[in-house]
Amino acid sequence: MASLRTADPALRNYFKKHCIPQVCEVLEPSSCGRTSSVGRSKREASRKISLSRSLDRRSPRELAWTPQTPASKALLCGVIINRPMDPLKYLEEMIMVIIENGLESLLWDMCIDPSLKPKIRRLSETYLEQLFGLDDQLVTPELMVKACTFYTGHLVKTHFCIWRDTAIPRVSEEDILAEKMKTAITYYNSSLQKSLFHQWYSYVKKQKEKIDGAVLGVQHILHYSKLKMILKKWKEQARKKYKKREHDLILKHELQLRKWRSQLKLKTTEETSEEEEEEESVSLERSLSEVSLAPDTSQCDISLLPERAVLQIFLYLSLRDVITCGQVNHSWMSMTQMNLLWNAIDFSTVKSVITDRYIVSTLQRWRLNVLHLNFRGCVLRPKTLKSVSHCKNLQELNVSDCPTLTDELMRHISEGCPGILYLNLSNTAITNRTLRLLPRYFHNLQSLSLAYCRKFTDKGLQYLNLGNGCHKLIYLDLSGCTQISVQGFKNIANSCSGIIHMTMNDMPTLTDNCVKALVEKCQCITSVVFIGSPHISDCAFNALSTCSLRKIRFEGNKRITDASFKFIEKNYPNISHIYMADCKGITDGTLTSLSPLKQLTVLNLANCIRIGDMGLKQFLDGPSSIKIRELNLSNCVHLSDVSLVKLSERCSNLNYLSLRNCEHLTDQGVEYIVNLFSLVSLDLSGTVISNEGLIALSRHKKLKELSLSDCCKITNVGIEAFCKSSMILEHLDVSYCPQLSDEIIKALAIYCISLTSLSIAGCPQFTDSAIELLSAKCHYLHILDISGCILLTDQILKDLQRGCKQLQILKMQYCRQISMEEAHRMASVVQQQEYSSDDPPPWFRYDWEGKPLPDNQSPTAPKDDADFTAEESLQGDAKEAVRLSLRQENQNI
Numbered sequence: 001m002a003s004l005r006t007a008d009p010a011l012r013n014y015f016k017k018h019c020i021p022q023v024c025e026v027l028e029p030s031s032c033g034r035t036s037s038v039g040r041s042k043r044e045a046s047r048k049i050s051l052s053r054s055l056d057r058r059s060p061r062e063l064a065w066t067p068q069t070p071a072s073k074a075l076l077c078g079v080i081i082n083r084p085m086d087p088l089k090y091l092e093e094m095i096m097v098i099i100e101n102g103l104e105s106l107l108w109d110m111c112i113d114p115s116l117k118p119k120i121r122r123l124s125e126t127y128l129e130q131l132f133g134l135d136d137q138l139v140t141p142e143l144m145v146k147a148c149t150f151y152t153g154h155l156v157k158t159h160f161c162i163w164r165d166t167a168i169p170r171v172s173e174e175d176i177l178a179e180k181m182k183t184a185i186t187y188y189n190s191s192l193q194k195s196l197f198h199q200w201y202s203y204v205k206k207q208k209e210k211i212d213g214a215v216l217g218v219q220h221i222l223h224y225s226k227l228k229m230i231l232k233k234w235k236e237q238a239r240k241k242y243k244k245r246e247h248d249l250i251l252k253h254e255l256q257l258r259k260w261r262s263q264l265k266l267k268t269t270e271e272t273s274e275e276e277e278e279e280e281s282v283s284l285e286r287s288l289s290e291v292s293l294a295p296d297t298s299q300c301d302i303s304l305l306p307e308r309a310v311l312q313i314f315l316y317l318s319l320r321d322v323i324t325c326g327q328v329n330h331s332w333m334s335m336t337q338m339n340l341l342w343n344a345i346d347f348s349t350v351k352s353v354i355t356d357r358y359i360v361s362t363l364q365r366w367r368l369n370v371l372h373l374n375f376r377g378c379v380l381r382p383k384t385l386k387s388v389s390h391c392k393n394l395q396e397l398n399v400s401d402c403p404t405l406t407d408e409l410m411r412h413i414s415e416g417c418p419g420i421l422y423l424n425l426s427n428t429a430i431t432n433r434t435l436r437l438l439p440r441y442f443h444n445l446q447s448l449s450l451a452y453c454r455k456f457t458d459k460g461l462q463y464l465n466l467g468n469g470c471h472k473l474i475y476l477d478l479s480g481c482t483q484i485s486v487q488g489f490k491n492i493a494n495s496c497s498g499i500i501h502m503t504m505n506d507m508p509t510l511t512d513n514c515v516k517a518l519v520e521k522c523q524c525i526t527s528v529v530f531i532g533s534p535h536i537s538d539c540a541f542n543a544l545s546t547c548s549l550r551k552i553r554f555e556g557n558k559r560i561t562d563a564s565f566k567f568i569e570k571n572y573p574n575i576s577h578i579y580m581a582d583c584k585g586i587t588d589g590t591l592t593s594l595s596p597l598k599q600l601t602v603l604n605l606a607n608c609i610r611i612g613d614m615g616l617k618q619f620l621d622g623p624s625s626i627k628i629r630e631l632n633l634s635n636c637v638h639l640s641d642v643s644l645v646k647l648s649e650r651c652s653n654l655n656y657l658s659l660r661n662c663e664h665l666t667d668q669g670v671e672y673i674v675n676l677f678s679l680v681s682l683d684l685s686g687t688v689i690s691n692e693g694l695i696a697l698s699r700h701k702k703l704k705e706l707s708l709s710d711c712c713k714i715t716n717v718g719i720e721a722f723c724k725s726s727m728i729l730e731h732l733d734v735s736y737c738p739q740l741s742d743e744i745i746k747a748l749a750i751y752c753i754s755l756t757s758l759s760i761a762g763c764p765q766f767t768d769s770a771i772e773l774l775s776a777k778c779h780y781l782h783i784l785d786i787s788g789c790i791l792l793t794d795q796i797l798k799d800l801q802r803g804c805k806q807l808q809i810l811k812m813q814y815c816r817q818i819s820m821e822e823a824h825r826m827a828s829v830v831q832q833q834e835y836s837s838d839d840p841p842p843w844f845r846y847d848w849e850g851k852p853l854p855d856n857q858s859p860t861a862p863k864d865d866a867d868f869t870a871e872e873s874l875q876g877d878a879k880e881a882v883r884l885s886l887r888q889e890n891q892n893i
Helices: 009-018 020-026 029-033 035-049 052-057 070-082 087-101 127-131 141-167 173-272 277-291 307-315 319-325 330-335 356-365 382-390 407-416 432-441 458-465 486-495 512-519 538-546 588-594 613-620 641-650 667-675 691-697 716-724 742-751 768-777 795-803 820-827 863-892
Strands: 344-346 372-374 396-398 422-424 447-449 475-477 501-503 527-531 551-555 577-581 602-604 630-632 656-658 681-683 705-707 731-733 757-759 783-785 809-812 832-835
Touching: 009 020, 070 087, 173 742, 173 768, 173 795, 356 382, 382 407, 407 432, 432 458, 458 486, 486 512, 512 538, 588 613, 613 641, 641 667, 667 691, 691 716, 716 742, 742 768, 768 795, 795 820, 820 832
Parallel strands: 344 372, 372 396, 396 422, 422 447, 447 475, 475 501, 501 527, 527 551, 551 577, 577 602, 602 630, 630 656, 656 681, 681 705, 705 731, 731 757, 757 783, 783 809, 809 832
Antiparallel strands: none
């Protein structure tokens, strides 16, 4: 019997389990031939079955065995096919069947169950060989057809070969060899020719490529030389045009300056020589004919313009200018009497010259047209303020800083003007009586400012809920109202639950509980301002998470940390303005938390000294860097040129950038700012920028505002180079740069005639001639700071009055040679003026003669006091700026 190596694994397991090989040893020829020995064979089998466990360790070779008789083969086939559960019992039964039927009727498949017998006819002698894979002669009709086909084909092939050998004569081997040699020679020659042809083709191709490369090189050189020649000519033409433009500007400047001086001389002559009127008129006509200062007024009659155009022109004028225009002639008087021109009246700009009588008459005449009134800082009589009640259609009233305003006057105003929407009562003496009037008469009030009003109490805020209440109020300013407690904020929340904009500046008594009490019911707040509230912490910031904040502003707070911004993306996904100036607890972690914000456009982190390059890089890698418009990083001393490189790559829409006092920035970093094409305002004060950085910055050509205060390495050359390419410059701050002189004013007068703001404070080398140039050319100047310019005299004030008609703010502190009389006279011309004739303070770094102070005399310990004094001098400006911003916000609302 064949080996069981290739048998079915299940069959092998069955053999091992039931010890079939041991059973087969029993089935020998003698056992099946004698019936009397059956009992003895069973006993031997039972004894041998006990050895079955030892078979598990036998190899397949040891399991090979061969049955010797047909009976044993029949029994073994039955066991293999049927696989009974008890093979011994099955063999006993089958042996009894064989004994009964006799060996003559023995068949090899008589022990197999009829249902398991194969259905096909087989010619093999035994079925056992087929089970073990040894019988592959399974004859079927298909196999017989294939066999016959193969045999027939083989027979045909054999006979065909014999016929071919007989019919075709044999060819000699020499002829065959000669034919093969001829074929080989032909093939060799053709292959040799092909090889030579390929070599020749490669050589020709390489030579052609070399020729083509040489031709391209010659063409490239020719094209390059042409471009170089064109570029050279273009540079020459551009240089000529630039020189011509510069020459024309200088010539125009000289002509205008000459006209200015001639006109100034003529006016001076008119004032000093009244007795020689005839001779003076003749000389005046001659001088006017020479300098062409007498235009034909008949050619530009403004009264011929449409009424709409005239209205737009007069709307740009202040109240003083409108009154002046009305005194020209009857035609101009009629133009100043248009109804729409008197919808908004601002008496604050003329508060020092206007009288109460004129205010009363004006309000009485235009009482039905007036919609906006501004009395900020006006000291008026009670009767004048009562006349406001005649303006029945009044919508906006600003009586801030009016010391004569009382509760009784507010009663008259509230009874006569119930349609007021915007009311500003900041810094007045109102009490709870006025607050009781607000919900009674002003049912549509939307904006209310009670800043620095300290005479009302928490009970007054409770009155806001009386009657119809102030439920339409969306803007509330409680800056400086330190008397308000937690209960007061609860009253506000109950009365004005629809507040959207909340301002609470200069409130050291403001705590987290106050904010929690406010936002408990005022969940519509989108803008909060907390400047000067040092006790606000992260708890208040988290409490505001119930509101959909879009604008938040903290300043001067040391308790706000990175924890406030940890979940800012989840709590405030739509926030667009973040002001966190002078918050010392903020680090790079805050910038990392702000990076996922998608709507952020304004970010102010001034004086956050713990911020560095790594935090700014993580912030700029987020989506907000693309939308950011304003970025203030003043006094972030750890920033370096690496941050500027990242800014130039990511902030393509940045308009305002402040890097004040970032000492690690260099000229190489400033060169990357040129790539910020949308930038219009830049602050580099207190940095180490030099002339190289300014020359590189001049390539930007779109900057309108530039601050270079306290930059000791810049000189006149750098400022001049920048001004030549920045003709749209509107604001320039070069204060505390004592090395600068009149040359920069000349450059400004020639190239930057659109200048509106200039600060040269702390520059002792400027003289009257510089201010004369400024007055002659820069007629749009609004703000001028000449504090510490010790060489300036009274003459500059006369020049400014004649040339800078639009000047509004003038600062001239520590100007010893400007007299008090001229300063008081100038105060009536401008809206705001600061003047003192004291010596320059030590932090100006020079004495009253302009000589630099020695290092040993520079204040070290008292420097803090000096800084404190400087901060005190700026407090007024800060408050004024806050009030102006409040007014703008009121208008926006």
